[in-house]
Amino acid sequence: MFKNLFQHIKQNPSKYLFWGIVLAILPISIRMSLDAGMSGDEHHQIDQAKNVYNYYTTLGKDTTAAHFREEWNLAHYAQSVDNLAYAIAKIFNIEDQILVRHVTNSFCGWLIVLLGGIIAFQISGKWRAAIIVVLLMFFSPRLLGHSFNNLKDTSFATAMFFGIYTFIRFFKEFPKPSWKTLILMTLSIGFAIGVRIGGLLLIPYLGLFGFVYFIKENSFKGFTHKNGLLSFWKLVKWGVVVSIIGFILGILVWPYGLTSPIKHTIHTFQGQSAFSTGIRQLFEGSMQWSDMLPWYYTPKLIFMTIPIAVIIGLLCFFTFLWKDKKNYFYYFIIFFAFFFPVFWIVYTGANVYGGWRHSLFAYPPMVVAAGLGFNLAIEWVTMNKTTKIILINITSIAVILLLLWNPIRHIIKNHPYEYVYFNELAGGIDRAYGNYEMDYYYHSTREASEWVIANAEKSGMEVGEKIRVVSWHLASVKYFFRNDTANFQVSFSRWYERGNNNWDYAIFTITGMMPEEIKNASFPPKNTVYQVTVADKPICLVLKRETKDDLIGSQLKNNKEYVSAIYHLKGVADTDPANSSAFINLIESYFNSGKIDSAKIYIDQLLEYVPKYEPANYMLAHYYNTKREPDMALKVLKTIREHNIKFKAAYNFAFQIYAQQNDLKNAEKMMIELMMIDQLDEQGMNQLLAVYKAQGLDERGAYKKAYKKYADTYEKLGKKEDAKKFRNAAKKM
Numbered sequence: 001m002f003k004n005l006f007q008h009i010k011q012n013p014s015k016y017l018f019w020g021i022v023l024a025i026l027p028i029s030i031r032m033s034l035d036a037g038m039s040g041d042e043h044h045q046i047d048q049a050k051n052v053y054n055y056y057t058t059l060g061k062d063t064t065a066a067h068f069r070e071e072w073n074l075a076h077y078a079q080s081v082d083n084l085a086y087a088i089a090k091i092f093n094i095e096d097q098i099l100v101r102h103v104t105n106s107f108c109g110w111l112i113v114l115l116g117g118i119i120a121f122q123i124s125g126k127w128r129a130a131i132i133v134v135l136l137m138f139f140s141p142r143l144l145g146h147s148f149n150n151l152k153d154t155s156f157a158t159a160m161f162f163g164i165y166t167f168i169r170f171f172k173e174f175p176k177p178s179w180k181t182l183i184l185m186t187l188s189i190g191f192a193i194g195v196r197i198g199g200l201l202l203i204p205y206l207g208l209f210g211f212v213y214f215i216k217e218n219s220f221k222g223f224t225h226k227n228g229l230l231s232f233w234k235l236v237k238w239g240v241v242v243s244i245i246g247f248i249l250g251i252l253v254w255p256y257g258l259t260s261p262i263k264h265t266i267h268t269f270q271g272q273s274a275f276s277t278g279i280r281q282l283f284e285g286s287m288q289w290s291d292m293l294p295w296y297y298t299p300k301l302i303f304m305t306i307p308i309a310v311i312i313g314l315l316c317f318f319t320f321l322w323k324d325k326k327n328y329f330y331y332f333i334i335f336f337a338f339f340f341p342v343f344w345i346v347y348t349g350a351n352v353y354g355g356w357r358h359s360l361f362a363y364p365p366m367v368v369a370a371g372l373g374f375n376l377a378i379e380w381v382t383m384n385k386t387t388k389i390i391l392i393n394i395t396s397i398a399v400i401l402l403l404l405w406n407p408i409r410h411i412i413k414n415h416p417y418e419y420v421y422f423n424e425l426a427g428g429i430d431r432a433y434g435n436y437e438m439d440y441y442y443h444s445t446r447e448a449s450e451w452v453i454a455n456a457e458k459s460g461m462e463v464g465e466k467i468r469v470v471s472w473h474l475a476s477v478k479y480f481f482r483n484d485t486a487n488f489q490v491s492f493s494r495w496y497e498r499g500n501n502n503w504d505y506a507i508f509t510i511t512g513m514m515p516e517e518i519k520n521a522s523f524p525p526k527n528t529v530y531q532v533t534v535a536d537k538p539i540c541l542v543l544k545r546e547t548k549d550d551l552i553g554s555q556l557k558n559n560k561e562y563v564s565a566i567y568h569l570k571g572v573a574d575t576d577p578a579n580s581s582a583f584i585n586l587i588e589s590y591f592n593s594g595k596i597d598s599a600k601i602y603i604d605q606l607l608e609y610v611p612k613y614e615p616a617n618y619m620l621a622h623y624y625n626t627k628r629e630p631d632m633a634l635k636v637l638k639t640i641r642e643h644n645i646k647f648k649a650a651y652n653f654a655f656q657i658y659a660q661q662n663d664l665k666n667a668e669k670m671m672i673e674l675m676m677i678d679q680l681d682e683q684g685m686n687q688l689l690a691v692y693k694a695q696g697l698d699e700r701g702a703y704k705k706a707y708k709k710y711a712d713t714y715e716k717l718g719k720k721e722d723a724k725k726f727r728n729a730a731k732k733m
Helices: 002-011 013-033 042-057 080-091 097-124 127-138 141-149 151-173 179-195 197-218 220-224 226-252 255-259 261-273 297-305 308-323 325-348 357-381 389-403 405-414 428-432 445-455 474-480 495-500 549-558 562-575 580-592 596-609 614-626 630-643 648-660 664-676 682-694 699-717 720-732
Strands: 280-283 286-289 467-471 488-492 505-509 528-534 537-544
Touching: 013 097, 013 127, 013 141, 042 080, 042 097, 042 151, 042 255, 042 474, 080 097, 080 151, 080 179, 097 127, 097 141, 097 151, 097 325, 097 357, 127 308, 127 357, 127 389, 141 151, 141 357, 141 405, 151 179, 151 197, 151 325, 151 357, 179 197, 179 226, 197 220, 197 226, 197 261, 197 325, 220 226, 226 255, 226 261, 255 261, 297 325, 297 357, 308 325, 308 357, 308 389, 325 357, 357 389, 389 405, 445 467, 445 474, 445 505, 445 528, 445 537, 467 474, 474 488, 495 505, 495 549, 495 580, 549 562, 549 580, 562 580, 580 596, 580 614, 596 614, 614 630, 614 648, 630 648, 648 664, 648 682, 664 682, 664 699, 682 699, 699 720
Parallel strands: 467 488, 467 505
Antiparallel strands: 280 286, 505 537, 528 537
16 A cells, blocks of 8 residues: 555655645644734624524524624625634534634635645646645735634635636536536635625626637637537526526525625625725825725735745746746636736725735735746746756745745744734835834734733732723733633723823734834833734833823813822823823813913923824914914914824814914815815814805805805715715705
């Protein structure tokens, strides 16, 4: 038996090496996932999975999972893999939901690696290409990191990639596809829709690929010949059948879709295509809103954070694919699968955030293209040479591993934060730090939480028996403290407001902090007792409270006891330049005490530490206005709006100054600018109406003009339905 096995291996060592590597990766991936923290969305997904579980176990009586609400849009997500993980934990009575989710997710990540290798072999016929793809895929830190705990995007990437695999298999077998292939195609479409409605894309993908395949085989003249038409309608028949059945399968595991398959599918697709919630992201050294990012956000981040080896492989792909005419069609499928999603994000100006995780499903086909590119380059180099194939294979794999050395080193050194990775083109973590997001999915809160549980000591400042721990990302921290509630109480606090809250220890990732603060020489704050680091840069901090004078001062200020508040706050501000809330409370207390020059001293100190911090600049504008220097105040307010276009208070304050100067044109402009960013609230509307009344219009005329402004604004924004609504309202006035 062993002799026969040895003979098989000797005949095709690359094949057995491929399967050996792939099978070894599975337990390694599962083990690595056990160290991962909780991602930023997991608590929501667990809650929805519970709702879905209840929906099916009650045979539809519990309809919570099928109800869409503006404040809870998870009904739009079928999230079948999340639901499977929840069901496994529930059935086997496993308390640690996160553990089950991460093991499940690592399996999805492993399937991506496996499918990548098989697709490369399908196209090239070479196991060498399959091995190269597996190595490129597994040693892609961003993909590997997301395969630990991002079940939302990793499972969708798996489903879409599975679809690409089945399509290639189908076209290779056509015109006589096997039933096994047709079943796999159907399952892939159902799987993708059962994860996220975006899986519907596989259906037009299949239609496009089928049309291109037909033209490749028959040219346009095929439509005029009987055999060509038979082939065309056979493609259409199988495409329609697998698409319809696949759609039905996807709907069956999606409660919201199941209650109204067509209506709710359309509603979900529209809702996810027009996601409107803006999230501030650190990009190119400044905080930018996700719904206003530059068009190149996604492609730039992709090429900054994937291995250089993949980029070189892509260059080889586009350089040498022309020499392999027999596989043009399959190269087109792979190219389209990674190019189109990124192109569509750029073209539509989609609201994306959290790096490029929303387009994670485009990356596996990109890696396949890179692996095929290397394989084509190797074949070109060795063309007409008599070098032994085994030597060629060993040398090529060694070269690719050498190119992968940077990401391999990163993975080993920075586990489990693999996904916090920037390649050599980006200058690594050193140059990216403070300019781009690091731990945007909050993985590091686990390590920080476990450190607090193991090391926290009472200082005597505690209120009650429990040690109070605060964090901006409350859900993940609460999860890791779930078994220690007798000793700890966990609550919420924002970074810049932490001095206003009662806590003994604080856990904060650097996500959401001003870039100038992160890069300041005084960062992290002196009361930092533990740091989670990547490449020796802190991505998460644990603070221990040294004084509660900032909290006492905040409470005194709120009670209008300004003299006492100043006494407590001044000492904190003089010793801790990072305690922004203490500075703001101190500045406000000086203002309210009539000591504006004293306030200016601390405004300047705070701005020296965080020059673009909006509340500090807002106080500076108040200082200038109080000093009767309105032009300086307006200049500061303009700077605030340039740095944070959605800082509403800056528009309202500028409006007040312009109104006091009887500059009605600029006063109106401030409200129109708020309208342009969809931030004009009732107060802003009343201010706009006041401007129009000051221009001589009666109340009806003021409303009519305001409605017309709304209509014009929404026209510019491309919101035609909203524009029509306000134009009709203006006509009725």
